[in-house]
Amino acid sequence: MPVANFDQLHAASKPSLDPLVRLLAGDLERVNRLIVERMQSPVALIPQLAGHIVAGGGKRLRPMLTLGCARLCGYHGDRHVALAAAVEFIHTATLLHDDVVDASDLRRGRDTANAVWGNKPAVLVGDFLFSRAFELMVADGSLRVLEILSRASAVIAEGEVMQLMTTGNTATTEAEYLAVIQSKTAELFAAASRIGAVLTRRSIHEEEALDQFGRNLGTAFQLVDDMLDFSAREAELGKSVGDDFRDGKMTLPVLLALSRGNDEERVFWRRTLEELDQRPGDLERAIELVERRGAIAETLMRARGYAAAAARALAPFADGPERRALVAAAAFAGDRSF
Amino acid sequence: MPVANFDQLHAASKPSLDPLVRLLAGDLERVNRLIVERMQSPVALIPQLAGHIVAGGGKRLRPMLTLGCARLCGYHGDRHVALAAAVEFIHTATLLHDDVVDASDLRRGRDTANAVWGNKPAVLVGDFLFSRAFELMVADGSLRVLEILSRASAVIAEGEVMQLMTTGNTATTEAEYLAVIQSKTAELFAAASRIGAVLTRRSIHEEEALDQFGRNLGTAFQLVDDMLDFSAREAELGKSVGDDFRDGKMTLPVLLALSRGNDEERVFWRRTLEELDQRPGDLERAIELVERRGAIAETLMRARGYAAAAARALAPFADGPERRALVAAAAFAGDRSF
Numbered sequence: 098m099p100v101a102n103f104d105q106l107h108a109a110s111k112p113s114l115d116p117l118v119r120l121l122a123g124d125l126e127r128v129n130r131l132i133v134e135r136m137q138s139p140v141a142l143i144p145q146l147a148g149h150i151v152a153g154g155g156k157r158l159r160p161m162l163t164l165g166c167a168r169l170c171g172y173h174g175d176r177h178v179a180l181a182a183a184v185e186f187i188h189t190a191t192l193l194h195d196d197v198v199d200a201s202d203l204r205r206g207r208d209t210a211n212a213v214w215g216n217k218p219a220v221l222v223g224d225f226l227f228s229r230a231f232e233l234m235v236a237d238g239s240l241r242v243l244e245i246l247s248r249a250s251a252v253i254a255e256g257e258v259m260q261l262m263t264t265g266n267t268a269t270t271e272a273e274y275l276a277v278i279q280s281k282t283a284e285l286f287a288a289a290s291r292i293g294a295v296l297t298r299r300s301i302h303e304e305e306a307l308d309q310f311g312r313n314l315g316t317a318f319q320l321v322d323d324m325l326d327f328s329a330r331e332a333e334l335g336k337s338v339g340d341d342f343r344d345g346k347m348t349l350p351v352l353l354a355l356s357r358g359n360d361e362e363r364v365f366w367r368r369t370l371e372e373l374d375q376r377p378g379d380l381e382r383a384i385e386l387v388e389r390r391g392a393i394a395e396t397l398m399r400a401r402g403y404a405a406a407a408a409r410a411l412a413p414f415a416d417g418p419e420r421r422a423l424v425a426a427a428a429f430a431g432d433r434s435f
Numbered sequence: 436m437p438v439a440n441f442d443q444l445h446a447a448s449k450p451s452l453d454p455l456v457r458l459l460a461g462d463l464e465r466v467n468r469l470i471v472e473r474m475q476s477p478v479a480l481i482p483q484l485a486g487h488i489v490a491g492g493g494k495r496l497r498p499m500l501t502l503g504c505a506r507l508c509g510y511h512g513d514r515h516v517a518l519a520a521a522v523e524f525i526h527t528a529t530l531l532h533d534d535v536v537d538a539s540d541l542r543r544g545r546d547t548a549n550a551v552w553g554n555k556p557a558v559l560v561g562d563f564l565f566s567r568a569f570e571l572m573v574a575d576g577s578l579r580v581l582e583i584l585s586r587a588s589a590v591i592a593e594g595e596v597m598q599l600m601t602t603g604n605t606a607t608t609e610a611e612y613l614a615v616i617q618s619k620t621a622e623l624f625a626a627a628s629r630i631g632a633v634l635t636r637r638s639i640h641e642e643e644a645l646d647q648f649g650r651n652l653g654t655a656f657q658l659v660d661d662m663l664d665f666s667a668r669e670a671e672l673g674k675s676v677g678d679d680f681r682d683g684k685m686t687l688p689v690l691l692a693l694s695r696g697n698d699e700e701r702v703f704w705r706r707t708l709e710e711l712d713q714r715p716g717d718l719e720r721a722i723e724l725v726e727r728r729g730a731i732a733e734t735l736m737r738a739r740g741y742a743a744a745a746a747r748a749l750a751p752f753a754d755g756p757e758r759r760a761l762v763a764a765a766a767f768a769g770d771r772s773f
Contacts, residue, residue, distance in 0.1 A: 140593045142600060194562060197535065197555045217535045220558055221595045224532060224565075228589035231569060235581045243573045243581065251566035255478045257559045262480060 110408070110421070112428035114156065117165055120422045124164045124178060125157060131182045135229050142214075146222045149210050151189050158318070158426075159289045160185045165426070166293025166307050169411075169419040176296055179233045180242060184289045186230035187246065191253055191285075193223035241295050249288035256280025265345040265371050267363075271352055278319040279312070286315025306413050310423070313407035317431035320400035323348035327387045330434070339380040345370045349399070351383075353392035362386055397432075404431025448746070448759070450766035452494065455503055458760045462502045462516060463495060469520045473567050480552075484560045487548050489527050496656070496764075497627045498523045503764070504631025504645050507749075507757040514634055517571045518580060522627045524568035525584065529591055529623075531561035579633050587626035594618025603683040603709050605701075609690055616657040617650070624653025644751050648761070651745035655769035658738035661686035665725045668772070677718040683708045687737070689721075691730035700724055735770075742769025 118125070136147040160181035167177035196211040197220060211219040227250070234243050260277045263269040290311030294304040325331055326341040327350050341348050347370070355366050368374050369383065387393055407427035414420050456463070474485040498519035505515035534549040535558060549557040565588070572581050598615045601607040628649030632642040663669055664679040665688045679686050685708070693704050706712050707721065725731055745765035752758050 138593055140596045140600070142596055143593065191562075194558050197558050216554060218596060218599055220532050220535050221592050221599070224529075225589055225592035225596070227562075227565065228585055228592060231581070231585035232589060235578060235585050238578060240573055240576060240578070243569070247566055247569035247573050251563055251570060254559050254563035254566060255476055255481065258478045258480055258556060258563070261556055261559070262478070 110425045110428050112404075112432040113425050114158075114161075114429050115425075116418070116422035117161055117426045120168070120418060121161055121164045124168075124181070125161065127178045128157070128160050128164070128181045128185070131178060131233075132185060135182065135186075135233065136226065138225065142218060143222055143225055146210050146214050146218055147189070147226060149213065150192060151185070151226075157185065158430075159188050159285055161426070162286060162289040162311055162314070162423075163292050165419060165423050166290045166310070167296050168293075169307075169414055169423060170293050170297035170299050170303070172293065172297045174296070176237055176239075177293070179237050180292050180296070181289075183230040183233040183237075183246065184285065184292075186226045186233070187250060187253075188285060190223040190227040190230070191257070191281075193219045193226070195257060239295065242292055245288045245291055245295065249284045252280050252284040256282070256284065260346070263347045265373065266347060267355060267367055267371050269347040269352065271349065274347060274349055274352055275316075278316060278323075282319040283312045283315035286318070287312035290314075303413060306410050309410040310407050310427070313403045313410060314427045314430045317400040317403035317407065317427070320349060320396055320403065321431060321433055324350055324393055324396040324400070325434070326350075327384050327393065328434075329384050329388060338384070342369070342380055342383050343375065345373050349396045350387040350392040353395050354383075354387045354390040357390040357392070358386065362390075400431040402431075404428055448763045448766050450742075450770040451763050452496075452499075452767050453763075454756070454760035455499055455764045458506070458756060459499055459502045462506075462519070463499065465516045466495070466498050466502070466519045466523070469516060469571075470523060473520065473524070473571065474564065476563065480556060481560055481563055484548050484552050484556055485527070485564060487551065488530060489523070489564075493526075495523065496768075497526050497623055499764070500624060500627040500649055500652070500761075501630050503757060503761050504628045504648070505634050506631075507645075507752055507755075507761060508631050508635035508637050508641070510631065510635045512634070514575055514577075515631070517575050518630050518634070519627075521568040521571040521575075521584065522623065522630075524564045524571070525588060525591075526623060528561040528565040528568070529595070529619075531557045531564070533595060577633065580630055583626045583629055583633065587622045590618050590622040594620070594622065598684070601685045603711065604685060605693060605705055605709050607685040607690065609687065612685060612687055612690055613654075616654060616661075620657040621650045621653035624656070625650035628652075641751060644748050647748040648745050648765070651741045651748060652765045652768045655738040655741035655745065655765070658687060658734055658741065659769060659771055662688055662731055662734040662738070663772070664688075665722050665731065666772075667722050667726060676722070680707070680718055680721050681713065683711050687734045688725040688730040691733050692721075692725045692728040695728040695730070696724065700728075738769040740769075742766055745769075 132151055136151055137144050163181040163184050164177050193210055197216050210222070230246070231243070234246060256277055256279070260281055263273055263277060287308045288311070290307040291304050294307045323341065326338055326348065328338055331338045351366065351370065355363060358366070365382065365386070369379050404427045407430070408424045411420050411423060470489055474489055475482050501519040501522050502515050531548055535554050548560070568584070569581070572584060594615055594617070598619055601611055601615060625646045626649070628645040629642050632645045661679065664676055664686065666676060669676045689704065689708065693701060696704070703720065703724070707717050742765045745768070746762045749758050749761060
């Protein structure tokens with residue numbers, strides 16, 4: 098199928114996770130059961146704390162990519178369930194570790210596992226889940242899958258450290274920001290998707306195509322995530338906004354507003370993000386500025402570009418409900434409001 | 436060799452790491468080079484922070500067990516070097532995560548990576564090293580080794596969480612304390628040693644023997660560690676003592692002093708460890724009490740018992756410089772002052 102037609106298909110596709118969720122309902126149910134089973138431990142705090150975050154009802158986007166890409170490649174076995182659970186455990190461990198706070202961050206009153214149980218239990222339970230992820234992969238027995246996910250885990254940690262380095266630094270470039278989100282977010286989406294081709298012993302070209310699909314989808318997902326943190330509409334709906342702003346994170350909406358802003362605006366961004374000197378009304382002003390400078394629209398446009406690239410990466414695969422569901426999921430990643 | 440004779444051999448063995456260090460000098464040098472090589476990253480903070488702890492010059496006891504047990508089994512290849520480095524990376528990651536502090540712990544002014552760089556970078560660099568450990572194992576290609584070390588990592592995390600649960604709880608039993616140190620410490624020593632038999636495809640009996648060797652050695656090591664934290668002699672030498680006391684950790688010296696103490700002493704332990712209400716002179720009093728109640732001597736006696744059991748576990752292996760060096764290392768674990 099020519100690329101132009103594929104873009105039309107993508108453009109016509111309704112951004113939604115629903116087709117993928119419907120297609121994978123049985124598999125997802127098994128993944129969820131396995132997750133609950135494998136987070137058990139005689140040490141009661143572990144399932145308690147893990148349950149708070151694992152059963153907390155995320156979208157299960159990453160494991161769905163493993164399941165969906167395996168199906169796209171015609172997989173009919175059982176192994177994708179355990180590997181999808183491993184992917185979700187790695188994601189959960191990084192969430193727990195990402196929420197570690199230093200004393201200076203205590204102003205944040207979020208309902209994270211770390212806030213409820215303290216940093217240390219959250220870190221250790223993250224380690225437990227990370228180890229469980231590797232136990233699941235070892236039981237599966239594919240060294241190739243182990244290679245892909247151990248490599249991805251190292252890259253995620255690098256991305257998280259890079260993000261710390263850029264936090265509060267208004268001289269951060271767009272290229273640096275992109276490197277951060279490619280590593281901390283897109284890498285796991287890429288690995289989760291690639292596994293589908295590994296399971297079915299597809300060619301390296303098909304592996305690479307699924308990697309590109311996941312990588313672009315993950316980038317789109319993170320861009321929208323960063324955009325939603327400044328969304329006036331989210332704020333109106335009573336949803337949580339401004340977490341990144343309070344942390345001094347240099348995300349694309351901020352970088353764009355900074356480069357397009359006037360001197361007075363740059364003074365505002367430096368005070369609030371570099372010095373973390375934030376006063377009542379500052380978040381509202383930040384939301385207003387990213388909107389006024391077109392940074393929300395531009396971030397969303399770029400996210401849609403990555404979503405389209407994700408869809409295009411699936412061109413080598415045969416059309417069918419699996420591919421259509423994955424294309425709709427990519428469109429969702431670039432065009433979602435939650 | 437009859438067990439009685441083996442005990443005599445062990446009793447005659449001078450407690451020392453030197454024979455093992457001499458025997459493994461070349462291998463250890465290669466492990467150290469590999470460690471430095473594999474902790475590199477384009478993200479500069481990672482090698483900086485990792486170098487602080489990895490190159491900080493620990494005893495490299497765990498990787499030495501992998502190297503030494505491989506040699507004991509007659510191994511002459513290269514694989515033990517990478518696996519020893521993986522074992523040290525797992526240990527380093529747990530150290531970094533073990534030092535995570537909550538805001539309430541800031542009274543501790545230790546020169547940990549966490550104190551210098553903050554919790555979050557230390558946690559993320561720990562994740563990076565943990566991932567690197569798995570990358571090294573995957574490159575080695577043994578699913579059995581991956582199984583042993585992923586399982587050990589989960590058990591370590593369980594042990595660390597168990598320890599949190601007993602901290603500040605003066606009702607902790609000796610059995611609970613033993614379960615904690617078996618999991619958080621001895622498990623990795625057992626896994627590190629067992630790998631030697633896996634590399635050389637020895638029988639499951641020999642694998643189990645090396646597991647028992649490492650497990651008993653690790654238990655002895657942790658008992659002495661917990662004893663040294665209350666050592667008056669260490670305090671005189673200007674070395675760090677009292678870290679566990681300040682944390683409210685329920686270690687064997689405390690449990691013994693508690694059960695052997697009078698009512699007034701129990702009030703003291705409850706105030707200092709349960710309520711963490713510690714005043715000037717309290718650490719000195721704690722050191723005096725564990726000494727007076729014979730808790731130091733008893734802890735040391737038990738450590739020597741585990742060290743002897745470690746040595747006995749090597750009975751199935753042929754006598755030679757390797758076995759003698761490992762026996763001396765076991766004796767050292769139960770009778771060291773650093």
